[in-house]
Amino acid sequence: DAKTTQPPSMDCAEGRAANLPCNHSTISGNEYVYWYRQIHSQGPQYIIHGLKNNETNEMASLIITEDRKSSTLILPHATLRDTAVYYCIVRSPTDSWGKLQFGAGTQVVVTP
Amino acid sequence: EAGVTQFPSHSVIEKGQTVTLRCDPISGHDNLYWYRRVMGKEIKFLLHFVKESKQDESGMPNNRFLAERTGGTYSTLKVQPAELEDSGVYFCASSRRGGNTEAFFGQGTRLTVV
Numbered sequence: 001d002a003k004t005t006q007p008p009s010m011d012c013a014e015g016r017a018a019n020l021p022c023n024h025s026t027i028s029g030n031e032y033v034y035w036y037r038q039i040h041s042q043g044p045q046y047i048i049h050g051l052k053n054n055e056t057n058e059m060a061s062l063i064i065t066e067d068r069k070s071s072t073l074i075l076p077h078a079t080l081r082d083t084a085v086y087y088c089i090v091r092s093p094t095d096s097w098g099k100l101q102f103g104a105g106t107q108v109v110v111t112p
Numbered sequence: 113e114a115g116v117t118q119f120p121s122h123s124v125i126e127k128g129q130t131v132t133l134r135c136d137p138i139s140g141h142d143n144l145y146w147y148r149r150v151m152g153k154e155i156k157f158l159l160h161f162v163k164e165s166k167q168d169e170s171g172m173p174n175n176r177f178l179a180e181r182t183g184g185t186y187s188t189l190k191v192q193p194a195e196l197e198d199s200g201v202y203f204c205a206s207s208r209r210g211g212n213t214e215a216f217f218g219q220g221t222r223l224t225v226v
Contacts, residue, residue, distance in 0.1 A: 032212065043116070043203050043217035044155070093211020097145050098160040098168050 003027070003090040009107040012082075018075040020106055022088030025069040031092045033064060035073045037084040038105070044087065047073065078110045114138065116218035118204050124224045130192040133221045137186070137206030143167075144187050145207075145215065146179060150200040158202075161187060194225045 005023040012018040024033065034049040048055055048062045050071075055062040061074040075082055085105040091097075117136045125131050137144045146158040158177070159169040163184035172179070176195070181187040191198055201222050205215040 034214065036217075041201060041220065041222065043118075043219045044205075046214045046216060049214060096160050096168060097143065097205060097207055097215040098157040098171065100157075102155045104154065 004088045004103055006088050006106045012078045012110050014080060014110055014112050015077055018078040018108060020073040020086050023070045024090045027068050027090050031090045033071050034089040034091055036087045039084040080110050083110045084108060116204055116206050116216050118218035118221050120221060122222045125194055127196055127225055128193045131194055133189045133202050135187045135204030135218060138216055141206035142209045143207040144181060145205045146189055147203040148200050196225050199223055199225045
């Protein structure tokens with residue numbers, strides 16, 4: 001069973017913020033939320049992760065709801081190079097990365 | 113710091129031949145993982161090394177696949193003999209020891225069996 005639910009696709013205009021939702025209603029207390037993306041056929045690229053506090057780095061911001069049942073990845077100023085499949089992953093620190101489930105992700109298309 | 117590197121980037125072989133894929137993890141990363149993405153499907157786990165030991169090989173599809181990580185550095189994944197359904201993109205990832213870590217992926221090897 002998938003631990004996360006994401007919309008299959010979304011479009012975003014270049015220069016605008018892209019807000020990618022993820023539902024993880026069965027998340028456990030020690031599980032982190034990770035975001036990766038895969039551009040075309042390249043290897044998955046790490047974006048950001050968090051436990052319960054909001055996180056920000058040079059790529060994106062991660063907003064986690066207080067009940068931790070959902071989160072939003074924010075790309076503040078989307079560019080054409082942000083077109084990719086974005087994966088939301090829930091993982092416990094004790095889990096091997098081999099246990100993670102990528103799921104289908106959200107296909108984000110950034111348009112000029 | 114160099115990332116995870118994989119070689120070759122592409123390989124086209126005939127059914128029945130042997131192919132060996134190589135992965136060089138980030139230096140100092142004890143954990144090394146192999147994944148595979150078959151056309152149109154999700155990325156699936158194959159196996160996990162901790163240093164030179166196989167920690168979990170539950171995702172290996174069959175005994176035609178053999179993975180090694182001698183010395184705990186780079187790893188190889190050999191497919192012998194290759195079948196048509198082995199075609200796909202093979203990804204390698206590595207991570208440090210510890211729980212709150214991220215995995216870094218290589219660019220993958222696209223294998224086509226004809």
